[in-house]
Amino acid sequence: MASPVPMKHIDREDLYTNLEARIQYLHSFLDFSSSTLHRVAFKDEVNGVTLTMHPDDIEALISGAKYIKALVPAVVNIVYRKLLQYDITARAFTTKNTTQGGDVGEALHEDSPQIVHRKMFLRAYLNKLCSDPSKMEFWEYLDKVGMMHVGLGRKHPLHIEYVHLGTCLGFIQDIMTEAILSHPRLHMYRKIALVKALNKVIWIQNDFMAKWHVREADEFGLLETDVVIEKEGYLHGKKILDDKLMADASAGLPAPNKSQCPFATSLPIPSPLRTSIEVDGEESSVPIPESPKVEVEGR
Secondary structure, three states, X not given: OOOOOOOOOOOHHHHHHOHHHHHHHHHHHHOOOOOOOOOEEEEEOOOXXXXXXXXXHHHHHHHOHHHHHHHHHHHHHHHHHHHOOOHHHHOHHHHOEOOOOOOOOOOOOOOOHHHHHHHHHXXXXXXXXXXXXXXXXXXXXXXXXHHHOEOOOOOOOOEOOHHHHHHHHHHHHHHHHHHHHOOOOOOHHHHHHHHHHHHHHHHHHHHHHHHHHOOOOHHHOHXXXXXXXXXXXXXXXXXXXXXXXXXXXXXXXXXXXXXXXXXXXXXXXXXXXXXEEEEOOEEEEEEOOOOOOOOOOOO
């Protein structure tokens, strides 16, 4: 009879006051990078043998980075089309607060300067997910993303309620999962390893969103700690989203061409329902939702 796994002690206060302890708990619970705990058998169609793989989450993310990065431009466009379908999320781009009412206005669309500006930051953020998750800096930035959405750490506070953040992460997860699993040439064991690893990262990001929004463990004074206001894309004074897109966003944007999507050159749309993504000559596709229709009361 196998010996029972010894019970680990988790200090409740540490989960709310020590980010590294919280990350260690999440990694342990989700078996993040625990390659020895998950053995997955795959059929080698070429040699007719069964392979036992030990997928490592960090290795899967690093080796699969080029596939994720290839999806980013399409994912960004799809996400913002979705956000502009609802007045409560569209309004946040002008009010920076989903609790405030008011008129969305007909001028807000995919080519609006503030939407193009936000697309650049989402694109840089998703590219950040392709960096090295073995570094603490990676997880610190994800935690900061959660903090920034409760009005902290920004010169111009941003208040986005958790329901919108959680469902947006779920939407991103759904798009990426389908796109990766639909890749025509990537071996199935690599698809599964990449999807599993990416989903764990997204769920840890979701936890960091909830950490700053959900009112629990108030006795530890999470929101009472001193928060340093920094530029978006920075952590501890260091530029984290080291991307040309960030430089473009910081420098300001030229007036958008109303006749063309700003990402049209990187996102060909062959049909109204799907768009193709090509990596190393291998084509995959992701779904494209219908064009957004924002209904404004009284208009």
